[in-house]
Amino acid sequence: MSRALGPRLPDRLLARLFADAAESRGEAVLLVTTDPYGVPHAARVSYGALLAVDAGRLRLGLGEGTRSATHLRDSARAALLFVDPELHLCVKADAVSLPAAPAHPELARFELQVREVFEARDDGPEGGTTPGGLSLGESEELAAWRERTVRLRRSLAL
Numbered sequence: 001m002s003r004a005l006g007p008r009l010p011d012r013l014l015a016r017l018f019a020d021a022a023e024s025r026g027e028a029v030l031l032v033t034t035d036p037y038g039v040p041h042a043a044r045v046s047y048g049a050l051l052a053v054d055a056g057r058l059r060l061g062l063g064e065g066t067r068s069a070t071h072l073r074d075s076a077r078a079a080l081l082f083v084d085p086e087l088h089l090c091v092k093a094d095a096v097s098l099p100a101a102p103a104h105p106e107l108a109r110f111e112l113q114v115r116e117v118f119e120a121r122d123d124g125p126e127g128g129t130t131p132g133g134l135s136l137g138e139s140e141e142l143a144a145w146r147e148r149t150v151r152l153r154r155s156l157a158l
Contacts, residue, residue, distance in 0.1 A: 002090070005117040008055040013082060013089060017052035030081040031060075033071035043068045050080075058093065058112040064100070069108035073097050078112060088120035 009017070028044040035041055043066075051059040060078075062069040072078055072095050080091040093112035101107060 002118045002120050005089075005119055007114050007116055009052065009058075009091065009114060009117060010089070010119075013087060013091075014052050014055060016047060017050050017058065027084055030083070031062075031068055032079040032081065033068055034075050034077065035067075035071055036074060041067055041071055053111070056114050058091075058114070059098070060095075060110045060112055061104075062108045062110070064106050064108045066108070069110075072110055073108075078110075080112075090118040090120075092116045092118075 028046055029050065031043045031045045033041050033043075045060070045062070045068075049061045053059060058080075060072075062072070076095050078093050078095050080093070082089040082091070091112075092115045094115055095110045095112050098109040098111055101109060
């Protein structure tokens with residue numbers, strides 16, 4: 001079961017997405033876009049690729065030329081799934097493409113306007129706890145991501 005929370009991000013998620021709060025997190029978020037045929041496309045993104053502007057808006061950075069960036073430009077819709085021991089949220093949003101940051105032309109930037117937030121509830125067959133969550137893994141990829149996070153988040157703030 002899930003319940004609608006409205007068009008604003010809850011405080012416990014905002015705390016993760018403001019400023020540099022997400023900088024050291026190894027968790028990932030699932031970004032769902034749709035291709036031109038309406039088929040869902042899921043991609044794992046880091047918390048470092050997201051920045052809260054306020055409770056109703058997020059900035060998202062993706063690699064320029066990726067399928068996720070292309071689908072997001074074409075459909076202007078996205079869903080973000082936050083699944084870990086503390087959060088079970090689905091954020092549905094409308095997307096607007098932003099100009100490239102001069103220092104990061106390889107980054108496709110988007111502003112997401114939150115349309116609706118849903119929270120999974122623990123009552124019923126779909127409920128329960130999530131002992132882990134999506135992660136980026138412990139690898140050189142994670143170490144490199146941590147180094148790029150500060151630059152990425154600065155370019156999203158422009």
